[in-house]
Amino acid sequence: MLKRQQHNPFHWALDNLEEVERNKRARYTVPWRYAILRLHEAVQAMVPHLNDHDRERFKNGLARVFIDCYAAIPSESIRRLLALREAGVITILALGHDYEMAVEQEKTVITSEQNRYTFDVFIDARGQKPLKNKDLPFPHLREQLLATGEEIPEVGDDYTLREPPEVRGRIAFAAIPWLMHDQPFVQGITACAEIGAAIAKAISQPASRSRRRLSPLDL
Numbered sequence: 001m002l003k004r005q006q007h008n009p010f011h012w013a014l015d016n017l018e019e020v021e022r023n024k025r026a027r028y029t030v031p032w033r034y035a036i037l038r039l040h041e042a043v044q045a046m047v048p049h050l051n052d053h054d055r056e057r058f059k060n061g062l063a064r065v066f067i068d069c070y071a072a073i074p075s076e077s078i079r080r081l082l083a084l085r086e087a088g089v090i091t092i093l094a095l096g097h098d099y100e101m102a103v104e105q106e107k108t109v110i111t112s113e114q115n116r117y118t119f120d121v122f123i124d125a126r127g128q129k130p131l132k133n134k135d136l137p138f139p140h141l142r143e144q145l146l147a148t149g150e151e152i153p154e155v156g157d158d159y160t161l162r163e164p165p166e167v168r169g170r171i172a173f174a175a176i177p178w179l180m181h182d183q184p185f186v187q188g189i190t191a192c193a194e195i196g197a198a199i200a201k202a203i204s205q206p207a208s209r210s211r212r213r214l215s216p217l218d219l
Contacts, residue, residue, distance in 0.1 A: 009092055010085050017078045024075075040066035040185050048182040066185060093117065130184075131177035141171070152181050158202035159195060172199045 023030065043062070050058060084090045099112040108122035132151045136142040144164050145153055154162040159174045161167050174195045179186050 010082060013078055014082060017075060017082070020075055036065060044183060044185050047184060063184060128177050128180070130180040131175075135177075141167075153178055155179075156202075158198045158205070160199070160202050169202070172202065174199060 022028075043066070047055070047058065081090065093115075095110065095112045099110060102109045102111075103122070106120070108119045110117045110119075133142060133145040133148075133153060134151075136145060144167065145161075148154070148163045150163070153173050155173050156162050156169075159172050159179075160169045161171045161173050162169075176186055179195075183191075
């Protein structure tokens with residue numbers, strides 16, 4: 001990590017792109033990258049069973065390694081970014097960990113310790129974050145879930161709601177941001193297919209158990 005931080009990020013991206021293209025032509029798989037890619041699938045099953053201390057260690061360490069690996073950017077996207085940078089269209093602003101973002105009607109203002117930036121158009125592409133019952137956009141369902149006293153929806157292993165009783169087994173709740181509390185790496189068409197199959201099965205077979213509820217793992 002330190003080595004990467006010491007380089008211009010665009011220079012690093014170009015070097016990495018060239019390495020990736022060489023490996024593609026040679027049909028070569030980088031062993032350690034593939035090991036990490038597959039390991040996160042096994043480790044994810046362990047996450048719901050970690051205590052608070054170990055979850056914090058996981059969030060600040062290994063989880064970020066996994067994300068850097070499986071959230072890789074396609075080569076074509078890197079080429080576009082490099083072309084935009086070459087044309088002087090984009091740059092990188094280092095905000096640090098302590099900054100505030102205010103989204104207003106006509107602009108977005110980001111304030112860091114050293115600077116203040118104003119944007120007429122701002123696209124937040126940082127990816128999905130874990131959400132709670134209070135964040136649900138459907139007013140009536142949100143009210144029902146908040147009335148249970150829980151911060152996170154209780155869903156069965158078939159992704160249908162277990163609480164409150166009046167909706168039990170009647171509403172499938174498979175929105176990714178509300179599943180990330182115990183599946184921090186859930187993403188992609190494979191996960192969608194598995195979730196869809198579980199919901200389809202729920203039509204004829206009720207859930208056998210509830211999924212374990214945990215506080216969100218904010219990565």
